[in-house]
Amino acid sequence: MMSAKTLRHLIVLALIALWELLPRTGLIPELFLPSLSSTLLAGWNDAAEYGHALAVTLYEVAVSMAFACGGGILLGAIVGSLPRPRLLIMPMVSSLYAVPLVILYPVFTVWLGIGSESKIAFASIYGFLPTMLATAAGIQTIDPQLLLAARSMGATLGQRLVRVIIPAAIPTVLSGLRVGGALVIVGVVVSEMLISSAGIGYLISRYRTILDSPHVFAGVLLVLFMAIAFNTVIRWVERKAAIWQTGTRAGQSAADEVGSGAMQPAT
Amino acid sequence: MQATLTIRLARAAIVIAIFALWEILSRTGLVNPRLLPSASDTLVTLGDLLQRSSVRTDLLVTATEVLTAFALAVPMGALIGFLIAENRYFADVAKPLLFFAFSIPKSIFLPMFILVFGVGFAQKVGFGFFSTIFIVIMSTTTAVESVKVEHLTVARSYGATRIQTAFRVYLPSMLPVLLEALRISMIFNLTGVILAEMYASRDGIGHQIATWGENFQMKQLLAGVVMVAAIAMTFNELIRWVETRCSHWRT
Amino acid sequence: MQPLANVTPLKPPPRAGAIEVRNVGQVFRTRSQDVVALEDVSLDIKPGRFVVLVGPSGCGKSTLLMMMAGLRAQTSGSITINGAPIPQPDPNRVGVVFQEASLFPWLSAEDNVEFPLALRGVAKAERRAKAQDALNLVGLEGFGKRHPHELSGGMKQRVSIARGLVQDPPVLLMDEPFAALDEQTRMTMGDELLRIWAATGKTVVFVTHSLTEAVYLADEVIVMSPRPGRIVDQLQVNLPRPRTYEMLSGDAFGALRDRIWRHIRKSA
Amino acid sequence: MQPLANVTPLKPPPRAGAIEVRNVGQVFRTRSQDVVALEDVSLDIKPGRFVVLVGPSGCGKSTLLMMMAGLRAQTSGSITINGAPIPQPDPNRVGVVFQEASLFPWLSAEDNVEFPLALRGVAKAERRAKAQDALNLVGLEGFGKRHPHELSGGMKQRVSIARGLVQDPPVLLMDEPFAALDEQTRMTMGDELLRIWAATGKTVVFVTHSLTEAVYLADEVIVMSPRPGRIVDQLQVNLPRPRTYEMLSGDAFGALRDRIWRHIRKSA
Amino acid sequence: AETIRVGLPTKTYWPTTIAETAVRQKLFEKEGIKAELTVYRSGAETFEGMAAGAADIILDPPSLVSAGRKKGVMSRIVANAAMGNFGWQLMVPAKSTLEVKDLNGKKVGITAAGSGSDLLALWTIQDRKIDFTRVPVGGGGLVPNLLAGNVDAAVVYSPLSFQVARSGEAKTILDYATAAPPNLTAGWIVLDKFAEAKPEVVQKAVNALYGAVQFMRANRDVTVKLIADLYEMPAEIAAMEYDNTIMKLETDGNMGAANVPAAVQLSLDLAKLGGLKDIVPVEDVISTKFKPVPTKP
Numbered sequence A: 001m002m003s004a005k006t007l008r009h010l011i012v013l014a015l016i017a018l019w020e021l022l023p024r025t026g027l028i029p030e031l032f033l034p035s036l037s038s039t040l041l042a043g044w045n046d047a048a049e050y051g052h053a054l055a056v057t058l059y060e061v062a063v064s065m066a067f068a069c070g071g072g073i074l075l076g077a078i079v080g081s082l083p084r085p086r087l088l089i090m091p092m093v094s095s096l097y098a099v100p101l102v103i104l105y106p107v108f109t110v111w112l113g114i115g116s117e118s119k120i121a122f123a124s125i126y127g128f129l130p131t132m133l134a135t136a137a138g139i140q141t142i143d144p145q146l147l148l149a150a151r152s153m154g155a156t157l158g159q160r161l162v163r164v165i166i167p168a169a170i171p172t173v174l175s176g177l178r179v180g181g182a183l184v185i186v187g188v189v190v191s192e193m194l195i196s197s198a199g200i201g202y203l204i205s206r207y208r209t210i211l212d213s214p215h216v217f218a219g220v221l222l223v224l225f226m227a228i229a230f231n232t233v234i235r236w237v238e239r240k241a242a243i244w245q246t247g248t249r250a251g252q253s254a255a256d257e258v259g260s261g262a263m264q265p266a267t
Numbered sequence B: 001m002q003a004t005l006t007i008r009l010a011r012a013a014i015v016i017a018i019f020a021l022w023e024i025l026s027r028t029g030l031v032n033p034r035l036l037p038s039a040s041d042t043l044v045t046l047g048d049l050l051q052r053s054s055v056r057t058d059l060l061v062t063a064t065e066v067l068t069a070f071a072l073a074v075p076m077g078a079l080i081g082f083l084i085a086e087n088r089y090f091a092d093v094a095k096p097l098l099f100f101a102f103s104i105p106k107s108i109f110l111p112m113f114i115l116v117f118g119v120g121f122a123q124k125v126g127f128g129f130f131s132t133i134f135i136v137i138m139s140t141t142t143a144v145e146s147v148k149v150e151h152l153t154v155a156r157s158y159g160a161t162r163i164q165t166a167f168r169v170y171l172p173s174m175l176p177v178l179l180e181a182l183r184i185s186m187i188f189n190l191t192g193v194i195l196a197e198m199y200a201s202r203d204g205i206g207h208q209i210a211t212w213g214e215n216f217q218m219k220q221l222l223a224g225v226v227m228v229a230a231i232a233m234t235f236n237e238l239i240r241w242v243e244t245r246c247s248h249w250r251t
Numbered sequence C, D: 001m002q003p004l005a006n007v008t009p010l011k012p013p014p015r016a017g018a019i020e021v022r023n024v025g026q027v028f029r030t031r032s033q034d035v036v037a038l039e040d041v042s043l044d045i046k047p048g049r050f051v052v053l054v055g056p057s058g059c060g061k062s063t064l065l066m067m068m069a070g071l072r073a074q075t076s077g078s079i080t081i082n083g084a085p086i087p088q089p090d091p092n093r094v095g096v097v098f099q100e101a102s103l104f105p106w107l108s109a110e111d112n113v114e115f116p117l118a119l120r121g122v123a124k125a126e127r128r129a130k131a132q133d134a135l136n137l138v139g140l141e142g143f144g145k146r147h148p149h150e151l152s153g154g155m156k157q158r159v160s161i162a163r164g165l166v167q168d169p170p171v172l173l174m175d176e177p178f179a180a181l182d183e184q185t186r187m188t189m190g191d192e193l194l195r196i197w198a199a200t201g202k203t204v205v206f207v208t209h210s211l212t213e214a215v216y217l218a219d220e221v222i223v224m225s226p227r228p229g230r231i232v233d234q235l236q237v238n239l240p241r242p243r244t245y246e247m248l249s250g251d252a253f254g255a256l257r258d259r260i261w262r263h264i265r266k267s268a
Numbered sequence E: 001a002e003t004i005r006v007g008l009p010t011k012t013y014w015p016t017t018i019a020e021t022a023v024r025q026k027l028f029e030k031e032g033i034k035a036e037l038t039v040y041r042s043g044a045e046t047f048e049g050m051a052a053g054a055a056d057i058i059l060d061p062p063s064l065v066s067a068g069r070k071k072g073v074m075s076r077i078v079a080n081a082a083m084g085n086f087g088w089q090l091m092v093p094a095k096s097t098l099e100v101k102d103l104n105g106k107k108v109g110i111t112a113a114g115s116g117s118d119l120l121a122l123w124t125i126q127d128r129k130i131d132f133t134r135v136p137v138g139g140g141g142l143v144p145n146l147l148a149g150n151v152d153a154a155v156v157y158s159p160l161s162f163q164v165a166r167s168g169e170a171k172t173i174l175d176y177a178t179a180a181p182p183n184l185t186a187g188w189i190v191l192d193k194f195a196e197a198k199p200e201v202v203q204k205a206v207n208a209l210y211g212a213v214q215f216m217r218a219n220r221d222v223t224v225k226l227i228a229d230l231y232e233m234p235a236e237i238a239a240m241e242y243d244n245t246i247m248k249l250e251t252d253g254n255m256g257a258a259n260v261p262a263a264v265q266l267s268l269d270l271a272k273l274g275g276l277k278d279i280v281p282v283e284d285v286i287s288t289k290f291k292p293v294p295t296k297p
């Protein structure tokens, strides 16, 4: 069988070909999906504009990411490891998340301002909760015996958090991070699309309003590149953290990847 | 039992505190009451709206769409997520692609759904499904990866089939992570359906909410948001109920 | 306590638990270096024998058991059970009691014991009865509804033993099953095990660190040395059965025990 | 192997590990019923004593240890260490070696041993040296870089013991630390432990199922009975120190062992 | 009977009133067709809806038709619906003393970049030779941000403009209905394919729609009540909407009229200002095949 990577690349190639061919043959109107070449051309022609927008968006994404992921992991870890707050706060938090923020966003800009602050606030909240919920849930799967052992050695709450809870929950935390990070990107772009005068989302929605689909998809392409970059970072962290994940499924496959671990009959 | 009672009381207290804060902010004029109508006004408006049969129909339509999309997205997403976690090859092929799909704002694709489904039930459900499935897949993958190897070894030694392993080992060990995932998925699902309704619609509450928002009818807007939030919270409670029933083995 | 005759085979399996281990080696790859856990191990276990494996900590006993159970592939050599290789676990041929209790925390003690039966689709009532019998056998009457975290270390291990017994396969592999038990319980459980073994004609491969227990239980004791794990001695225990506590102080017993002891001492 | 003198206290703590247990009871609430794990247990352990706790499986030994370590609150009664209650774990007063190895799977063996030192902010070089000494002491020289899943059951337990020793608290609570070890290693480790104990003047509370080990190590053996857990006997072991293997076959030794055995037999 | 699917850009916009009137007065039925109304989020979405085959006739500005043709969506305006930006106003908070000329360097709220409000803002910049920052705040953010002072002024659509003027929260400093030159701001649009395949359906649909306009002009009370119901607004605001927009709508819709090409051209020129690059000749944007014959109620 061909290697997974090859197949994946083939799929990507096929998608690219389809992207070019479907609009060209008129199977999909160019309005909905402009051909890849015209998209690239549109992006190239206005490269300066897109470059500027990307800088704005990247800044917003980076700041929101710090809030959402950092805060999400920390709070998730605290809430997940203390039973009282967990019972008290978690339901409230997930209920709060149920409030459709997208609808209220235009109103929120009143207090948060129309600039980057409101995008950062929105995207941080958007990405924060999944990260936090995933972390908290991951922590509940930790072997309580390990926490007991750490406690017996006099680990303070902070030490338990950093040295036991987070490493033990790392697989869950990492994928919480994945989801949270992706949502931060979506959150920034969506809020830019709704209300803003800068950033990739702004360009997307502006060109969309005048039905300039190649320019819209040039923006989408940039969002995709951000996702690819973020994914690369996460994979790097994942590989670094592989050693922490021993004893779980994630650890097993990570270990396989590193090339250690004994041969195992097929599961 | 006593602990749960105090927790319930504390929760109720927090809810009341939030509403009180809302009321005070608005009444004292700390926040322009035109921008944030008071909680009591909003609740009164909510009552009025619920009297209208059209609003009730809209709510029903939205709820049906949401549930249908959810009922389709969750099993399918869980299955794909499970396959990804179980099968390295499939994972290597699909995981990055799915992740990229997940990171793109979905609303870009709304016109495509109209192209395929026209405007109506199928399109809303389709988009709700599309907004939900990626997160279900990603969360399921996570959940599967948190399963302990020693438990799998035990099951394997007893000759458990794949299905048996899935239901008897994976499912119970994954439950905490999975329920959290369900919660988040539901919210994505709801947002997806509402976005689709806002985009193009003949009925549904999302469509109403969009109109209220654009006409600066803040009371109705907030009441609408409360309605949607209420649907989501009901669902949340449902999941919590399942959670408390299943989690007794955890200390 | 009840005799295990109650925990009868679900469908009487062929009581032919011959195990052949031929030139088996196991190499683990770790980040730093390759670890030769076992090297050139050969064994021939006749059906129905009670074989005890002893050896210092880390000599590869658990590893050998895992390979016999089809839970881990050997790096070299071959293992057959009843003449056929065992590329994957087959509960109809081999049952395992693990060194660590490995109970499912979300199941109660009795549900844990029922687990292998539930996998085979045994009816609820029947498997509940069998699980109850097995739990009584290990002295846990009345503890069926408890969850693992509500049990003491020794109790968990006994639940794990009950789970191994309830399956009733022709070959039973037990990895230090009595390590967490007090001496009295250990003796009783040993006697029970011998009775079950005699009544069902199983092949048992049993790992222990107690040399007394080894000689008391075994038809044959296999002594291993570590780094790399090899077989250094194979002793036939020709004491009459049923074994009695009086034998413990006999000369034959002492001689066997001493011989093993000298090996262990050398290699630990 | 190196004497533990190398694993010296970080800051010499007051070697005054008096333990007082007064009318302690522990009731667990489970879904079905309340379990009285311990009832009216009183104990007085003088500083520097080596006390061994024995009793049938499930009699509450681990529970008692957890309470002494401040890891679980008693339902009734009081426990003081050096005259002060111990509402929460205090590694400067009490160290614990758990019944289950409880190693952190993401840390290597040496990092696991260093863990308690890292918590106190001991410098890297110093704690590495101490961890190395402790690992050598338990016979795991050269295994420091391995992760727990790459170790055998007995090795994991020895890492856990090393982690307990490296903390060097005035009171050391050890819950069946040698259960997974072969007899030779067990003996060596027992002797090492006695040497450390003698050199540092610690108080040791040690749980074991091996009666020989109990008598061999102890100043005092405390025998417990289950359901509810109570103290049924307290024996002073007045054998001279250092203990030797010859003593094992002496009459005094046999008499003590028999006396305990009769208790266990009755209650198991 | 044939069903015609009518796509409407937002609910509280006069095309909805027209279509609803036509439905309620059974004008479509009288023409022997059925109508199905779908409300979209805004003009662009409505156009996409038609392109996706979910709507047969929609109301949108000429710029979208032009852009669509460049993107392979062939459609034309078949009937002229409005020749001005009725109800659109440049507003400042009630307490503000800013005039249009003072807006130089200030922030002005619009709904979205490239939208109708953006075009009007751009026209203001050009016409008044001033420069200000256009801040897209979305439909829902327009008034809140104006009241909160995040923007100094905002281009507000009707009947929201009437509503906030009435409540005294904001005041008008420029009324685009009179200030901007008359151009063809919106027309009824169908796909070329559809016009060719079912010309009679298109004809009947425009008949009904213009019948509705006639009916509304003749029946003030009924229409005001309809607006109040549909928009969930007080009758007073509905009356203002009636007087200031409904009464100003085109009554015959004939695309063959002499003033139409210039009006369309002006509309496209304005759009070009807003960044529209896909401009096609006027004759490609319009169709003179259909001349509405208003259905009698």
Ligand SMILES: Nc1ncnc2c1ncn2[C@@H]1O[C@H](COP(=O)(O)OP(=O)(O)OP(=O)(O)O)[C@@H](O)[C@H]1O
Residues within 6 Å of the ligand: A262, C028, C029, C030, C035, C037, C055, C056, C057, C058, C059, C060, C061, C062, C063, C064, C099, D149, D150, D151, D152, D153, D154, D155, D180
């Ligand atoms: N997954 C692994 N990766 C690397 N080395 C391993 C792995 N599993 C076991 N080993 C090594 O293989 C050797 C044998 O281990 P095994 O668990 O079989 O020992 P054992 O005889 O059961 O010891 P014990 O009596 O302590 O349980 C040990 O040195 C151990 O460190």
Ligand SMILES: Nc1ncnc2c1ncn2[C@@H]1O[C@H](COP(=O)(O)OP(=O)(O)OP(=O)(O)O)[C@@H](O)[C@H]1O
Residues within 6 Å of the ligand: C149, C150, C151, C152, C153, C154, C155, C180, D028, D029, D030, D035, D037, D055, D056, D057, D058, D059, D060, D061, D062, D063, D064, D099
């Ligand atoms: N969390 C708990 N909930 C309910 N019962 C418990 C809990 N922990 C322990 N028990 C019960 O308390 C009793 C004493 O348990 P403990 O672990 O102290 O026994 P032990 O003497 O250490 O036994 P072993 O030698 O088998 O380790 C047992 O009957 C056990 O089932």
Ligand SMILES: [Mg+2]
Residues within 6 Å of the ligand: C061, C062, C063, C099, C175, D152, D153, D154
């Ligand atoms: Mg082992």
Ligand SMILES: [Mg+2]
Residues within 6 Å of the ligand: C152, C153, C154, D061, D062, D063, D099, D175
């Ligand atoms: Mg115990």
